[in-house]
Amino acid sequence: MLIYIIFLNEVLELKRIDLHMHSLFSDGELLPSELARRAQTLDHEVIAITDHVDYSNVNMIVQIQEAIDDINENWDITAVLGAEVTHAPVESIDDIAKKAKELGAKIVVVHGETLNEPVIEGTNLAAVKSKYVDILGHPGLITKEEAELALKNDIYLEISARKGHCLGNGHVANIAGKVGNKLIVNTDTHSPDDLITFEKSYQIARGAGLSDEESKKAIVDNPRELLKTKGIL
Template sequence: MLPAELVRRAEDIGYEAIALTDHADSSNLDWIVPRLVQVCRDLNRHRPIRAVSGIELTHLPPEMMAAMMKEARGLGAQIVVVHGETLVEPVCPGTNREAIEAGADILAHPGLITEEEVLRAKEKNVFLEITARKGHSLGNGHVARLAKKIGARLILNTDTHTPDNLISLKFALKVVRGAGLEAEDLQRMIENSRELLSRLR
């Protein structure tokens, strides 16, 4: 799906903003980020929805994380997401910790994240993801429980790869309740998203 189509589809169902965060490692980071920066700039001139350029650093050895994050930001990525230790993929152990320490904006689907890591996310102001994506969402309840216990901040994401992955507010509430949270938690996550957007250049 082209970025322009994704943004238009999101606009059509009522989104105020959408971050375009394609998967990257060192093979494609320098190709993807400048193009997302350009298309977001173009679309933002003509559409009311705000398109945000980002990247999802994926399956990196943890030792590469900090340098790749710095490179992504240098190339113009407004949001850096890290593909966390989801239950359904063999993500390198230590990814969650390194993503937090390196200062990711969002740690996506962090699976069985530890209490210590959640505490560090709180201290470093890294948002932890509650995801609507099948498979990755298996860890939502664990992430939600620890975040509530420790006071870390959550953010709801769709992890959209195809048009049917975009969700309505009604379905977002189902995802949140499925994670053991309530409507007020969803509202807080929406506010967290707006705060993240307000920080961006």
């Protein structure tokens, strides 16, 4: 409890970073600007708009860039252009991720093998082999071998705040603890109510079985480190 209080005091000044969010450009309920405004009022420092993409719509990334630029020019919150490669044939994942990067996406998430949806088997493996992927979202029952490849290729594993996707959090945290993976807590926001406070993100990390120190890494240090490698922070 004492550590928890010290930790909360220490992070009181820190703002949230969320690198997995959906807007109206895919199946989210809000425009990027609406998302950014709501995130701003909930003390977010950085949000990434990572709408679902496959070959059919990956070109829309160029259009989302305009919304991102507008937010960054006018508001005191940083919006990052991203994409989430979703339910794509396993063989195409690397190439769609590459295309997303070429079109301007800074953060590429892959929609991993969540326990909540019939994601194609082999999606986790294809994601952790790709040099264009940054985060494996909600990886469900990720194997040790997949986690080792993620570590080798500097791909972060997600602890998800999202209902359904969060069913795998305990397993993901456990494997990551054994292999040494870097974790990131994201909301996978689709609607306004999905946005969370800093304290809630800490509770989600602790609920996944992470220690205080590991939780801090997953919600503060790791997302910052990833954004630094992209030249965003």
